[in-house]
Amino acid sequence: xxxxxxxxxxxxxxxxxxxxxxxxxxxxxxxDVTYFPSYGAExxxxxxxxxxxxxxxxxxxxVASNPDILVAMNYPSLEKFESTVVEGGTVFLNSSxxxxxPSRDNIDVVPVPIIDLAREAGSERGGNMxxxxxxxxxxxxxxxxETIKGMEAALKGKEKFFKANQKAxxxxxxxxADGK
Amino acid sequence: xxxxxxxxNGSQTVGEAAVRAGCRYYFGYPITPQNELPEYLSARMPxxxxxxxxxxxxxxxxxxxxxxxxxxxxxxxxSSSPGISxxxxxxxxxxxxxxxAVIVNMMRGGPGLGNIAPSAADYFQATRGGAHGDYRTxxxxxxxxxxxxxxxxxxxxxxxxxxxxVMLLGDxxxxxxxxxxxxxxxxxxxxxxxxxxxxxxxxxxxxxxxxSMILGQQGELYxxxxxxxxxxxxxxxxxxxxxxxxxxxxELIVVAYGTAARIAESxxxxxxxxxxxxxxxxxxxxxPFPLPALRELSKEIPKVAVFELCLGQxxxxxxxxxxxxxxxxxHGVPGGLIPTPAEVAEFLxxxxxxDGKVGRRMEV
Amino acid sequence: xxxxxxxxxxxxxxxxxKDNPTHYCPGCGHSIAHxxxxxxxxxxxxxxxxxxxxxxxxxxxxxxxxxFDMVEAPHGRALAVATGVKRVHxxxxxxxxxxxxxxxxxxxxxxxxxxxRGERISAIFINNAIYGMTGGQMAPTTLLGQNxxxxxxxxxxxxxxxxxxxxxxxxxxxxxxFVERCALTTIKQIRKAKKAIKKSFQxxxxxxxxxxxxxxxxxxxxxxxxxxxxxxxxxxEMVKTYPLGLIKDTTGYEDKK
Ligand SMILES: Cc1ncc(C[n+]2csc(CCOP(=O)(O)OP(=O)(O)O)c2C)c(N)n1
Ligand code: SF4
Ligand SMILES: [Mg+2]
Numbered sequence: 001x002x003x004x005x006x007x008x009x010x011x012x013x014x015x016x017x018x019x020x021x022x023x024x025x026x027x028x029x030x031x032d033v034t035y036f037p038s039y040g041a042e043x044x045x046x047x048x049x050x051x052x053x054x055x056x057x058x059x060x061x062x063v064a065s066n067p068d069i070l071v072a073m074n075y076p077s078l079e080k081f082e083s084t085v086v087e088g089g090t091v092f093l094n095s096s097x098x099x100x101x102p103s104r105d106n107i108d109v110v111p112v113p114i115i116d117l118a119r120e121a122g123s124e125r126g127g128n129m130x131x132x133x134x135x136x137x138x139x140x141x142x143x144x145x146e147t148i149k150g151m152e153a154a155l156k157g158k159e160k161f162f163k164a165n166q167k168a169x170x171x172x173x174x175x176x177a178d179g180k
Numbered sequence: 181x182x183x184x185x186x187x188x189n190g191s192q193t194v195g196e197a198a199v200r201a202g203c204r205y206y207f208g209y210p211i212t213p214q215n216e217l218p219e220y221l222s223a224r225m226p227x228x229x230x231x232x233x234x235x236x237x238x239x240x241x242x243x244x245x246x247x248x249x250x251x252x253x254x255x256x257x258x259s260s261s262p263g264i265s266x267x268x269x270x271x272x273x274x275x276x277x278x279x280x281a282v283i284v285n286m287m288r289g290g291p292g293l294g295n296i297a298p299s300a301a302d303y304f305q306a307t308r309g310g311a312h313g314d315y316r317t318x319x320x321x322x323x324x325x326x327x328x329x330x331x332x333x334x335x336x337x338x339x340x341x342x343x344x345x346v347m348l349l350g351d352x353x354x355x356x357x358x359x360x361x362x363x364x365x366x367x368x369x370x371x372x373x374x375x376x377x378x379x380x381x382x383x384x385x386x387x388x389x390x391x392s393m394i395l396g397q398q399g400e401l402y403x404x405x406x407x408x409x410x411x412x413x414x415x416x417x418x419x420x421x422x423x424x425x426x427x428x429x430x431e432l433i434v435v436a437y438g439t440a441a442r443i444a445e446s447x448x449x450x451x452x453x454x455x456x457x458x459x460x461x462x463x464x465x466x467x468p469f470p471l472p473a474l475r476e477l478s479k480e481i482p483k484v485a486v487f488e489l490c491l492g493q494x495x496x497x498x499x500x501x502x503x504x505x506x507x508x509x510x511h512g513v514p515g516g517l518i519p520t521p522a523e524v525a526e527f528l529x530x531x532x533x534x535d536g537k538v539g540r541r542m543e544v
Numbered sequence: 545x546x547x548x549x550x551x552x553x554x555x556x557x558x559x560x561x562k563d564n565p566t567h568y569c570p571g572c573g574h575s576i577a578h579x580x581x582x583x584x585x586x587x588x589x590x591x592x593x594x595x596x597x598x599x600x601x602x603x604x605x606x607x608x609x610x611x612f613d614m615v616e617a618p619h620g621r622a623l624a625v626a627t628g629v630k631r632v633h634x635x636x637x638x639x640x641x642x643x644x645x646x647x648x649x650x651x652x653x654x655x656x657x658x659x660x661r662g663e664r665i666s667a668i669f670i671n672n673a674i675y676g677m678t679g680g681q682m683a684p685t686t687l688l689g690q691n692x693x694x695x696x697x698x699x700x701x702x703x704x705x706x707x708x709x710x711x712x713x714x715x716x717x718x719x720x721x722f723v724e725r726c727a728l729t730t731i732k733q734i735r736k737a738k739k740a741i742k743k744s745f746q747x748x749x750x751x752x753x754x755x756x757x758x759x760x761x762x763x764x765x766x767x768x769x770x771x772x773x774x775x776x777x778x779x780x781e782m783v784k785t786y787p788l789g790l791i792k793d794t795t796g797y798e799d800k801k
Contacts, residue, residue: 023187023358024187027185027187027360032359032360033359033360034325034357034358034359035187035357035358035359036353036356036357036358037356037358039212039213039296039352039356060442060443060445060446060449060521061442061443061445061446061447061520061521062324062353062357062359062442063353063443063518063519063520063521064520064521065446065450065520065521065522065523065525066522153187209649209650210645210675210678210679210681210694211678212678212679215678215679215681215693218681218694219681219693219694219696222693222694222695222696223696226697232694234681234682234694234695234704236649236650236652236684237620237649237650238650262618262619292616292618293600293604293616293618293619
């Protein structure tokens, strides 16, 4: 089992943090994991992305040719990475922000209204946590407990955010289960 | 006690490993993409009673390292390509004076200011001395993650064992990638072999000086160089390191180091599904280059594909190792772009077919 | 009957600036400094005779914004490169534009010796008390107590030394004729800065010697402050360590008036 996920969006959307949560959660679960952030000049343009590879075997390349999962938090990210996703892969979209959909029909598309769901979970700012919850649940990457553990490890020292984030992650898991 | 499994990026990993390997003196100057290393140590060194100084330049930093080394300490500096160029003078002096230290290079694209994307275009500089004079520095090339920990420890040990600067050669990608790592326990500084050559004041012994200028008219410099060469010969004989993978039944052998080797390894794994069996030969010591081991392997598998994150530097050592015994193909990606396993797979397919579409056959 | 309205252009882009949006962060001082330099070159008719040397720092891409000849120098070496250019073209106008890390840390030797030789060069020195481009490491000019990524507990005089006042240090060099420090954070100071830059340019045209204008400049991004707070910080805190005003003037321009 090897799963390569690209998280992409504007700086400030918590894109790198989503990757962190998955990375920590996977390590906690005993899997091998690599996390590769975009850095430097790319960040200046206001966009950010990271590639997280999770596997039950030792991972060779931290660079992915074709991600199995794309998490597009804005439209430019969808445009940029859509064509790289493997056939049969999954694209998670921030449907609170844009209406465009992938033009390919050989990939699964999961629109996630993260702002509405986050609001329901108690804080509009938890959109990225809703998203990572949905991704981990739908793709079967991590259990709810493992995802929460991952979040807590990723935000060590910022305990005051744990509760709200946990609620948002739970909301993401619930959405993944019943599409509501 | 060894640490728990921790998630750290490559630069931070080297920082923590250095501290545990007994380094208490770090001197460096900021440069992307390795700033996380000095930043990490600026917070970490005070916790272990160590010293962190941001020098006013790379030139100052390497000479602070020279001073700390001559005073008997385990010491380190780090930078990325343009900064490493500035350190070359100091490295040459330390080689001449036989002073141990660890120098980390997280390579980026050049020449000149280039850019901050990962690259591996400093192979010649690292393995051929880099500055003036007849000297060598052992170069260890980790593939990231846990190996960064292990080779940081080894780099300090090698430096002390041979009284010589040692380079740890990574790249910008390795510095940024975060992976789980485990650190061995802190070594006890008291367990390190005594450096009886270090300068601590001449109380109870004759005063001594450590220098690289050797003026004598009776061939003193000549003899000094021969002595250094004897040491380099010993290192060449004893310190070659490499890893071979998937070499059984391989029809082709891929030679790559560092990040390039990891990308190539994924390509090799992906190609198995197509019935292409490629093996990986990964040099870990770039100087001394594991020449005899590669020579032996190329006798069994007479097709060699070299992949580098530059336009062809290590390939010259491969040619020296393999000669006319095997066909040698090369594909390189210059600094500024990060190749994917798919791109390497294309190269390997093309090499197997011999269609010359990706890569080129090297004249030997 | 139609009324003709006559438009008169009262504000526009100086010719010495290209029509390119800069990459500087909102509230950064670099963009203001660029505009001042460009206005002065325009008003003094120097654009076509100018060769500029940008730094390695956030302004490394200044050649995308300045509309005159420019040559990159390695980090800190701008004044050495400028010396070479000026000696080949003594009749041309040569300026450097450098950050605090570039001019006062890695380039300190080049800076001191170009100044001391009295090179006929104008140096524009952007002091933002931090390494902007590389992400907020300590600069030689970082204030005591100020946090930086390589001084996580703040600058401590015992560990890191005092903030360096390179302008005053340069003032004691014989070849230096004019040094002034201004800020980019009040209208009054911006006006003063423009005057100082013009005077520095005049020193070079009159073959008097080396001159430098230091500009205290906000870096909201790496100071981790909102823009307004960063600008206030220049006016309230930075000026305590780096008092504004004339530091050296042996031009005699005022006497002549
Ligand atoms: C030889 C070398 N060392 C280090 C660097 C990395 N580097 C680029 S800019 C810079 C400092 C930038 O700070 P400053 O000069 O104050 O300019 P600012 O960005 O703050 O305007 C450093 C250390 C480099 N490019 N070359
Ligand atoms: S990092 Fe600082 S100096 Fe650089 S552009 Fe942004 S605000 Fe300006
Ligand atoms: Mg600065």
